[in-house]
Amino acid sequence: MVMRQGSNICMTQDKYSLLVLRLEDITEDVMEHSWNVPEELFECDDNPLPVGGTTNLHGKIYKLGVNVHFRGEVKTLLRLKCSRCLKQHKSLVESPVEVSFLPIDSINPGTEELQLGADDLDAQLYKEDEVDLFPAVRDQLWLAAPIKPLCSKGCRGLCPECGANLNDENCGCKNVVTDPRFAVLNKLINKDKKQE
Numbered sequence: 671m672v673m674r675q676g677s678n679i680c681m682t683q684d685k686y687s688l689l690v691l692r693l694e695d696i697t698e699d700v701m702e703h704s705w706n707v708p709e710e711l712f713e714c715d716d717n718p719l720p721v722g723g724t725t726n727l728h729g730k731i732y733k734l735g736v737n738v739h740f741r742g743e744v745k746t747l748l749r750l751k752c753s754r755c756l757k758q759h760k761s762l763v764e765s766p767v768e769v770s771f772l773p774i775d776s777i778n779p780g781t782e783e784l785q786l787g788a789d790d791l792d793a794q795l796y797k798e799d800e801v802d803l804f805p806a807v808r809d810q811l812w813l814a815a816p817i818k819p820l821c822s823k824g825c826r827g828l829c830p831e832c833g834a835n836l837n838d839e840n841c842g843c844k845n846v847v848t849d850p851r852f853a854v855l856n857k858l859i860n861k862d863k864k865q866e
């Protein structure tokens with residue numbers, strides 16, 4: 671399997687070249703492979719996925735006629751902000767990745783719109799002699815990232831009165847409301863007050 675690596679990945683002609691595979695290297699026999707994707711590869715995006723370490727991709731790839739199929743798993747650490755206490759932390763995110771690549775010239779030029787069936791939601795078109803696993807990997811990680819990240823299951827959040835991080839200290843305020851959403855709000859309000 672061909673892997674190209676450059677020190678300045680975003681500056682290379684194809685910024686995602688590490689996960690670009692040449693068709694001639696893919697066989698009809700299933701091949702198993704692992705990739706260690708450096709975090710810089712994700713920084714090339716306009717809205718970069720906040721990866722905090724090497725991303726591991728592992729999977730099986732094979733050709734079936736002109737189509738290429740990949741099925742595997744991706745695992746990475748994401749830098750996230752706790753939705754209760756706002757602390758930055760790293761969280762392990764894992765997701766299956768499944769993608770099929772169809773040659774762009776297999777689409778009938780007479781049809782204006784690409785007609786993919788419901789089973790082909792994870793299908794991508796490829797041009798010439800290369801398929802690129804990166805977009806599928808990145809999209810799956812975005813989908814797998816928690817909407818409300820937590821630094822730990824038992825995170826106690828912020829004090830809604832004074833904004834203290836209740837994981838670190840017991841501020842002693844009364845009327846502690848347990849809804850962490852208000853705590854975040856109060857922290858912002860208190861911050862504004864301090865700045866005035």
Ligand SMILES: [Zn+2]
Pocket residue numbers: 752753754755756757820821822825826827
């Ligand atoms: Zn937290």
Ligand SMILES: [Zn+2]
Pocket residue numbers: 829830831832833834841842843
């Ligand atoms: Zn307090």
